Amino acid sequence: MARPETRLKTGTMEQALRTSRTSRTARAVSSSTARQVRLGTASMIAQQDGPFVNLGRLNVDKYATDPQINRYLFEYIFMHEGDMRLAHQIAAAATKKSEYKDWYWKNALGKCYYRLGMLREAEKQFISSLKNLKMVETYAYLSKIYARLDQPLTALDYLKSGLTEYQNDVTLLTFTARIHEQLGDLENSVESYKKVLKQAAGNIEAIACMGTHYFYSDQPEVALKYYRRILQMGVNRSELFMNIGLCCFYCQQLDLALACIDQALAIANDDVSADLWYDAAHIMLANCHNKMAQRCLRLALAANPDHAESLCNLGVLKMHEGHHIQAKNLFLSAVSKGPYLFEAHYNLALICSRVNI
Amino acid sequence: MGSLAAMHYPASSRHNPLQDQLRGQDRRWVRALWEPMTGIYTSKDCVSTGDISGNNDFKLVLVDSASDQNKLLLLKDLTIIGDSAVSETPAGIVVFVSDPGHSPCVGVVISGSLLVYRNMKPYYRFNLPQNDLDPIENEFWDSAMTRKITPKELFDALTALKQKHSIARLSFHSQDFLTLSTDELRQKAISQLISNHGDHVNLSNITITCVTTIKKNSTERTETDVVIVGTELGSIYYIDIQAYNILHYCKIKGTPDKLFSMGQFELESRLFICTRESDIIVLKRSTRGEQTEHIIPMRYPIISIASNMTNIIMASRSDTLIFCTMKGKKLSEIKLTEAVVDMESFWFEPRQYNGILVAFKNHIDIYLDHHVVDTLKVDYEINWIKYGRYGREEAVLIVGSNYSPRFGNEKVKNTTGGIGVYIFRRTSILTIKEEVGAPASQTHRLNIPKKTKVYVDQTLRERNNVQKIHATFQRDLYLLRLHITKAFAELTSKNSGMVPTKESEKLDVNLEVNGFGPSFRINISIKIAGEMSAKQRWIAFSYDKEEYSIERELILMPRLVSEAEITFTNEIRCKNPEKGAQGEVKVYILSEGRRAPLWMTSFEMPISEQNLI
Numbered sequence: 003m004a005r006p007e008t009r010l011k012t013g014t015m016e017q018a019l020r021t022s023r024t025s026r027t028a029r030a031v032s033s034s035t036a037r038q039v040r041l042g043t044a045s046m047i048a049q050q051d052g053p054f055v056n057l058g059r060l061n062v063d064k065y066a067t068d069p070q071i072n073r074y075l076f077e078y079i080f081m082h083e084g085d086m087r088l089a090h091q092i093a094a095a096a097t098k099k100s101e102y103k104d105w106y107w108k109n110a111l112g113k114c115y116y117r118l119g120m121l122r123e124a125e126k127q128f129i130s131s132l133k134n135l136k137m138v139e140t141y142a143y144l145s146k147i148y149a150r151l152d153q154p155l156t157a158l159d160y161l162k163s164g165l166t167e168y169q170n171d172v173t174l175l176t177f178t179a180r181i182h183e184q185l186g187d188l189e190n191s192v193e194s195y196k197k198v199l200k201q202a203a204g205n206i207e208a209i210a211c212m213g214t215h216y217f218y219s220d221q222p223e224v225a226l227k228y229y230r231r232i233l234q235m236g237v238n239r240s241e242l243f244m245n246i247g248l249c250c251f252y253c254q255q256l257d258l259a260l261a262c263i264d265q266a267l268a269i270a271n272d273d274v275s276a277d278l279w280y281d282a283a284h285i286m287l288a289n290c291h292n293k294m295a296q297r298c299l300r301l302a303l304a305a306n307p308d309h310a311e312s313l314c315n316l317g318v319l320k321m322h323e324g325h326h327i328q329a330k331n332l333f334l335s336a337v338s339k340g341p342y343l344f345e346a347h348y349n350l351a352l353i354c355s356r357v358n359i
Numbered sequence: 360m361g362s363l364a365a366m367h368y369p370a371s372s373r374h375n376p377l378q379d380q381l382r383g384q385d386r387r388w389v390r391a392l393w394e395p396m397t398g399i400y401t402s403k404d405c406v407s408t409g410d411i412s413g414n415n416d417f418k419l420v421l422v423d424s425a426s427d428q429n430k431l432l433l434l435k436d437l438t439i440i441g442d443s444a445v446s447e448t449p450a451g452i453v454v455f456v457s458d459p460g461h462s463p464c465v466g467v468v469i470s471g472s473l474l475v476y477r478n479m480k481p482y483y484r485f486n487l488p489q490n491d492l493d494p495i496e497n498e499f500w501d502s503a504m505t506r507k508i509t510p511k512e513l514f515d516a517l518t519a520l521k522q523k524h525s526i527a528r529l530s531f532h533s534q535d536f537l538t539l540s541t542d543e544l545r546q547k548a549i550s551q552l553i554s555n556h557g558d559h560v561n562l563s564n565i566t567i568t569c570v571t572t573i574k575k576n577s578t579e580r581t582e583t584d585v586v587i588v589g590t591e592l593g594s595i596y597y598i599d600i601q602a603y604n605i606l607h608y609c610k611i612k613g614t615p616d617k618l619f620s621m622g623q624f625e626l627e628s629r630l631f632i633c634t635r636e637s638d639i640i641v642l643k644r645s646t647r648g649e650q651t652e653h654i655i656p657m658r659y660p661i662i663s664i665a666s667n668m669t670n671i672i673m674a675s676r677s678d679t680l681i682f683c684t685m686k687g688k689k690l691s692e693i694k695l696t697e698a699v700v701d702m703e704s705f706w707f708e709p710r711q712y713n714g715i716l717v718a719f720k721n722h723i724d725i726y727l728d729h730h731v732v733d734t735l736k737v738d739y740e741i742n743w744i745k746y747g748r749y750g751r752e753e754a755v756l757i758v759g760s761n762y763s764p765r766f767g768n769e770k771v772k773n774t775t776g777g778i779g780v781y782i783f784r785r786t787s788i789l790t791i792k793e794e795v796g797a798p799a800s801q802t803h804r805l806n807i808p809k810k811t812k813v814y815v816d817q818t819l820r821e822r823n824n825v826q827k828i829h830a831t832f833q834r835d836l837y838l839l840r841l842h843i844t845k846a847f848a849e850l851t852s853k854n855s856g857m858v859p860t861k862e863s864e865k866l867d868v869n870l871e872v873n874g875f876g877p878s879f880r881i882n883i884s885i886k887i888a889g890e891m892s893a894k895q896r897w898i899a900f901s902y903d904k905e906e907y908s909i910e911r912e913l914i915l916m917p918r919l920v921s922e923a924e925i926t927f928t929n930e931i932r933c934k935n936p937e938k939g940a941q942g943e944v945k946v947y948i949l950s951e952g953r954r955a956p957l958w959m960t961s962f963e964m965p966i967s968e969q970n971l972i
Contacts, residue, residue, distance in 0.1 A: 219808060220807065220808055221808050221811065221814075223811060223813040223814045223817055224811055224813060226813075227813060253814075253817055254817070254821060255817060255820075255821075255828075256828055256829075256831070256832035256835075257827065257828045257831035257832055257835070259832075259835075260832065260835030260836055260838070260839050261831075261835050263839060264835065264838060264839050264842060267842060267846075268842075282839070282843065285839075286840075286843070289836060291840070294840055294843055294844075297843055297844070297847040298843055300847065300850070301843070301846055301847060301850060304850050307870075307960060307962075331867040331886075334867060334886075335867065335869065338869065
């Protein structure tokens with residue numbers, strides 16, 4: 003069944019719409035015009051610019067219990083329209099119809115509950131769905147729920163049992179890796195990402211995480227390999243160029259480094275440009291151009307006044323120049339905007355103790 | 360994918376060694392007994408511990424010189440359970456085993472004899488043979504006593520003898536006699552002597568200075584001892600206690616002050632003699648009875664000598680601890696910060712700790728292999744320490760203080776003497792912390808990852824294309840700088856960001872937007888550091904008038920006080936929340952007389968929520 007498109011309309015199609023037609027006929031769609039399928043009901047009259055399905059006029063009970071279309075209807079309403087109430091209605095009716103034996107509808111209910119924030123009900127639904135049939139999606143959603151409930155270890159448990167069922171499933175491995183990273187357990191996270199890469203060598207998230215890991219373990223040349231791989235995957239974003247540039251710089255491939263950084267700055271859009279200018283400031287500091295570094299940091303702050311790291315570094319530079327009051331103000335702002343930065347706190351303490359202001 | 364910020368994470372926090380030490384001290388020694396006012400005045404040499412009553416309950420025996428009468432005291436747990444009178448202040452006391460079956464005896468050395476006490480009652484008095492005395496003296500005196508020669512002749516003879524040897528070698532009687540100047544006095548003296556002693560007087564020139572024991576032929580605690588005494592004239596006597604005869608006699612150059620024995624008498628043994636002339640004489644006796652003498656000259660006198668199973672340690676008056684091998688060869692030296700008062704060997708059987716206890720004025724340190732592993736602080740002045748078995752405990756430290764701090768350092772009899780008994784805990788652990796040298800973190804190896812092939816290839820590439828890489832790098836650097844400068848110039852000319860001006864340096868501005876809409880609140884908090892000039896300042900807002908309405912377009916700023924934070928609020932209302940549009944708002948801080956704003960920022964308003972009505 004082809005995905006209906008609202009754009010193409012012919013007069014005959016309108017006619018066809020208004021006649022009652024269901025998909026239960028065996029008649030091939032292609033025999034009619036333009037190979038489009040329309041479900042002819044009032045709710046489904048396509049307007050020129052309006053929504054595909056007029057939800058207000060949908061006869062939920064009729065279509066929710068129809069096993070041929072209820073799944074697609076649910077998916078459309080859940081994913082495209084985002085109307086959780088209606089989606090829940092459909093899912094509930096369908097579940098009842100399938101006598102609580104269908105894993106799909108339990109999952110569907112679970113998803114609705116999750117979106118609505120009713121995590122415990124969602125959990126119940128997913129667990130009972132698991133009893134019917136073990137699906138990757140169920141495990142993944144359960145891990146999401148437990149992550150939201152701040153029970154990462156339970157989430158990891160479910161992911162592990164999912165992985166015993168579905169060995170080396172990319173989704174589950176990715177979720178595992180993310181949870182490990184959030185727990186601070188970088189070793190296990192890296193291992194999981196490695197497994198992901200063994201399965202799907204093109205998984206950008208995994209490649210990027212491996213790259214970061216090697217960069218921060220003092221092996222920028224290996225990180226460079228990973229980031230180049232992402233480039234080969236066709237990603238064309240400024241963050242990637244900046245990362246490649248930084249890796250090259252720290253590998254001492256100086257010819258390539260600055261070109262990448264320049265490119266990154268050129269194609270930057272506003273929300274990342276603060277971080278990019280911050281990194282450019284580091285490069286300038288490495289080249290001992292203090293004034294340039296300050297300008298970069300100012301540019302970063304212009305792009306994002308809340309960028310705590312830039313405030314902190316600018317404070318340090320000002321301190322070296324001797325503008326202690328400015329430095330102190332900058333540290334104060336850094337502390338208030340980024341309380342997680344221990345450097346800002348330390349620097350503030352240092353300047354208060356050393357200089358009499 | 361985020362960008363890379365170079366941040367480092369702190370290592371886990373380190374131990375606080377001082378805290379460890381303080382806690383450790385509480386745990387290591389238990390003060391079992393402490394009697395501050397015993398009234399006992401004694402010194403290290405006159406203190407000993409031993410199993411006097413033979414019931415495996417070690418007691419403390421010492422000579423108390425507090426009152427006029429010297430007393431030999433037996434203390435069990437700091438209560439006096441036995442005492443005996445002693446004629447003079449002795450040079451030292453020892454506890455030794457004369458008979459393996461019987462309980463040990465106490466030996467007290469006074470002038471030239473060894474007094475043996477058994478069960479705190481006088482048992483035997485052994486006079487040392489007068490090996491140093493010239494027999495001619497005896498003849499002279501005998502003749503004088505039997506009136507064969509006149510006192511004058513005796514005097515002349517003794518004077519001649521005095522010139523032959525030194526006066527120190529003459530007997531005490533002779534020395535005394537030689538001080539009499541007139542003949543009359545001499546006559547009187549001789550008559551007195553004859554009436555007291557008949558026709559023979561026992562001459563003696565022996566003053567025992569030190570005493571120690573050594574096992575005869577076994578290391579068991581209950582086996583026989585040999586008592587070694589040293590005299591003022593440099594004679595060393597080895598006394599057999601069972602037969603009360605001299606097993607061995609030798610002379611050394613110098614006056615023995617302290618004796619330290621090792622080994623067994625009948626097998627190999629060594630005797631370390633610390634002399635008053637600051638020499639250490641090592642007498643080595645082999646199994647065949649041959650003796651070799653070895654002199655170690657020291658620069659400073661030795662205060663105390665002890666051993667820790669592997670080394671001999673000496674504390675010298677120059678505040679150093681000198682470590683030597685068993686043979687007497689110097690290994691190392693530790694300089695201390697204060698003077699050593701006393702030293703004892705320290706061993707702890709359960710954990711096999713071998714070290715020394717060094718007592719200073721107010722604290723006692725345990726040294727294990729050159730390092731201080733424990734400090735016991737006391738609040739009195741330490742005079743002597745003794746370590747060993749006491750009561751039924753194995754590792755007991757007895758600390759004695761003679762001088763009460765209140766009375767200063769006078770040697771006043773009847774001052775309070777304190778004795779403390781400290782037991783080393785079984786559960787305590789002594790750890791050697793290597794504090795010398797670099798701190799521990801410096802000795803940790805850096806975690807440098809292995810060289811990858813990629814790395815090696817890259818270095819190869821760098822080496823091959825030096826010129827090209829350098830040229831490219833410089834060019835790119837220049838281009839980057841150009842880029843940065845252009846961007847910055849754009850920034851400053853457009854006035855669309857934080858403009859650095861002189862006055863703005865002193866202003867610290869924070870801007871916040873609160874609210875979900877359609878009405879929002881803008882909070883501007885301003886803080887001044889330093890003085891501001893007396894110009895008028897305003898906060899101005901610029902926004903899209905179609906989308907938003909604002910409560911106050913212009914806020915007049917009052918003169919601000921340094922270090923005080925002041926917040927200005929302004930309500931901004933979204934006119935058409937259904938549109939879900941976001942508008943840009945610019946905030947300026949303007950000053951009178953300046954065209955460019957002092958401070959400026961622009962931000963996008965958040966999407967407003969729908970009206971509740």
